[in-house]
Amino acid sequence: MNDVSLPYEPIATASPQSPAANRRAIAFLNLAHAIDHFVLLIFPAVVIGLEVVFKRPYEEMIALSTGAFVAFGVFSIPAGWLADRWSRRNMMVLFYFGCAASLLAAGLAPSPLWLAAAMSFLGMFAAIYHPVGMAMLLDVSRARPRTLAFNGVCGNLGVTLAAGISATLAAWIDWHAAFLVPAALCLAAGVAYLALVPDDRHRIGKRSATANVALSRRAAAVMFGSYVAISLAGGLTFNTALIALPKLVDERVGEGVPLIVVGWLATGIFLCGALAQLAMGRLLERVQPHILFATVATVQVVGVVWASHATGAALVIALGVAIGAIYGQTTVGDIVIARYTADAWRGRVYAVRYFLTFITSGIAVQLIAQLYGRGGFDLVLAAIALTGFVMMAGVYVMAAAVNGAEAAHRAAQPAE
Helix, strand or coil, X not given: CEHHHCCCCCCCCCCCCCHHHHHHHXXXXXXXXXHHHHHHXXXXXXXXXXXXXXXXXXXXXXXXXXXXXXXXXXXXXXXXXXXXXXXXXXXXXXXXXXHHHXXXXXXXXXXXXXXXXXXXXXXXXXXXXXXHHHHHHHHHHCCCHHHHHHHHHHHHHHHHHHHHHHHHHHHHCCHHHHHHHHHHHHHHHHHHHHHHCCCXXXXXXXXXXXXXXXXXXXXXXXXXXXXXHHHHHHHHHHHHHHHHHHHHHHHHCCCCCCHHHHHHHHHHHHHHHHHHHHHHHHHCCCCCHHHHHHHHHHHHHHHHHHHHCCCHHHHHHHHHHHHHHHHHHHHHHHHHHHHCCCHHHHHHHHHHHHHHHHHHHHHHHHHHHHHHHHHHHHHHHHHHHHHHHHHHHHHHHHHHHHHHHHHHHHHHCCEC
């Protein structure tokens, strides 16, 4: 067998831990990814009921989460820098305990202003996971596609369950419980993580400084420029679709659908993203990552355009296609970055990627509020389709830029 036929090779790292220690770290990182997405989507799920509690319209209430999503992007930069210079493990400890404290504050909020402040702190601590957790996961797993795909599924599981569980807790108990129950989970997980995952500060200077696939200066510059566009446009597509989906389902699936049904329909749609990420893990072992990235970005645009013209059951199917592609491209995008970035720099590189991706979260909240107020979901979906098209164009440019380096890399691999 010739290695040239394989698009994936394990990425060299400095992880000296035992297999059991690596498995424990991976398990906690998978849980953290689920928690990260779950906690940020509690508010969009329960905001439909909070309109009545605080006697404010939807566009005003959804805007209260702006600070959370802005902080989610902004604080990824210092989180990635601290992880590379100090400790990835200790930054994840801060993630667990910080999220627990912020959720507790949100659950006890007596006013919209207090709730907005608590959500902003939640966004700040939730920002730690992606630049830190992804770099740590790549290290302990050697960037195996199936491990990364399953981690992506765990993040999607957080998204998938957030709408249904939050709506159920709010309906069966009250809206406070939707925040307080996850706060208890974060606290328990933080204590266990602190006890079971060893400190890593002694390994800071031992990380690899060589990328898996080397790019020329020109190709690296083109990839960097295109990835800025991909991250900004992709983040806006991702976050706008994610935040708007429960209300979109509530409004367009049918009249008189109960909140719990809306929540679980949204859950089913998000589950399509989890299935797509599992498929990406398999496909990445057979298809070149940059080619797969371009394909999935194209499907994403098709799904969003279809959803903009659909209602009822057809809308659910169209949203399933769109969400599947939106989540699938995040898994492939992480592998693409890992191939061209040395382990010693990954925390900072992922920090920049996720800063650009998630800084659009705050823009997405405002975009939904403004566009929905002026033209309903027709205007919101048109904006999502436009940003998806811009992202697709950026992926095409990036794929063309790295294609030559990938061909040279495959040609240089020895035959078995």
